[in-house]
Amino acid sequence: MSGRDAIRLVARRELDEGLRSRAWRASLAIQVLVVALIAIVSIATGGDDGPSERKLAVHGMEAERIEAKARAAQAGYGIRLEVTREPSAAAALRAVRDEDADAALTGAGLAARPDADEAMLALLQNAARVVGSEERLRRAGLSAAQARTALEPPPLRTTVVQPQEGEGGEGLAYIGALLLYIAILSFGYAVASSVISEKSSRVVEIVLSSIRSEQLLAGKVLGHGLLGLIQISLIALVGLAIALPSGEVSLPDSTGETIALVFVYFVLGYLFYGCAFAATAALVSRQEDSQSTTMPILVLLIGGYLVANAALNQPDGGLATISTFLPPLAPLVVPGRAAQGELAAWELALSLVLMAGAILLAVRLAGRIYDRSVLRFGAPLTLRDAVRLARR
């Protein structure tokens, strides 16, 4: 049997047992559900690029003046009023009752459904206030033009700043970073607990009497990585399957590239962290003891996620650039920068090279630590022990 056969056998066992395990299925179900919810919510709240349309039934001179004023100011409220003139106040009220209109404006005042849009109510109230004030000022002796000037000072000058790339890139960046963080964390942990469970059940000694420790380690890391890939593929598929056909969610131009990089950096980040988790897990013989030895890796990963979030606030900043070249951080930062269109091709290339180098180092170091500690049972070894063992 070749080394590759041994690795494949171990990987297949991890994959089969993983697919069958309730823990894996439950975590998949939960994550798919969360992504589906996010997609559905963004569809429901989607289309807020344009103003929302509100139907207003109007009757009477006074009401028409208020309506005209409101229409002049509606853009600021994100509303577009669609007005119907009703023959009587009663007809206007009926339109609201029959749900043909959102509100009725008559000589008697404003009538609205209980769930009426607050912004629309505020718009109409303000318009009414302005109309009323104009009226009073005119009666006090000002001309109509003077009254208008007094009541409508020129608005604050506002400038709209367009984001450089298609909008929504930030959202995609944070979702990508979060997804990667969760995936690397959960599958890194899965490898760790699988290593410990082989040790605590002592089956590892039987397995290692027929294959080499590197083969066992490689097979385990690969098997759980495949489980991870299956999981994030399903999650991405469900998210896209819900979001795309609706046409309500406008995906940024960078979506395709971002998804591709999420996969690439999941593989790289998982290999890096998975080896680290496996090696530190091999230092202990019982699940209870694993916290102390896997803690540094966990701190690195959580810290990395926090740094990544800060870096993604300013994807062209120094922090983001430096993180791109630090292997423990790069997987959480690079796809997010790409989502926001802030990743240069040379940066990606250099990041991939550094990542590959770091993984090679991690694999070799993890292999040595794993080999020298996986058959030591009893009290947990410290990280210092691990370094000492790896040197021998």
Place this chain on the structure above:
Amino acid sequence: MSDKALELEDLHKRYGETVALDGVSFSVGDGEVFGFVGPNGAGKTTLMRIVLGVLAADSGEVRWRGSPIGAEERRRIGYMPEERGLYPKMRVRDQLVFMARLHGVDETEAQREAESWMERLGISERAEEPVEALSLGNQQRVQLAVALVHEPDLLVLDEPFSGLDPDGVDALGEALTEEVRRRGVPVVFSSHQLDLVERFCDSVGIIAAGRLVAGGRPDEFEGSLADVYREATRR
């Protein structure tokens, strides 16, 4: 070329200051059951791990049919470590097939051997259950099946009888003697239980403080094995 199947020559092993093996040599022939006995910490487990290659000796040599034993030959050994080990959540059949495949048996053959051993050891009805759902006695049977499922050329069993009730001892002993009779497989096992060693072994080695202090055929000893053991381990 030696007529002995397995030969151990002058094995030494230390863990830091502790001497675990201090020049142990013995050999086992085809169809021979070799048992060694000794107090805790005498070096029995270290010796077996070295035969399996799970542990490396500081010096000395393990030979299989006259040549230094390598990875391929070691894969043909059936092993039962002192600390029993199975995948708790893996189903019995899957576990046996996996273990056979690890030892280089192809898929179809592995399936057939797994069925045959479950049948022989009376655990066929449990084939689809995870090992952790089985009684301790049945788990021991699965453990034995794991050691035998790839039709090994040599059996190395560390304390195979510990924790077994008398029925389990009989079943295990029967399966072992049958394997030896049927295929001439040499067997090396360690035990605390002198009566079992006397009952199943063709030859015995007594190990104390990392050295083989006495040995021979049980029926050739002067007095009982217990007397010889007491005498040998006192020194």
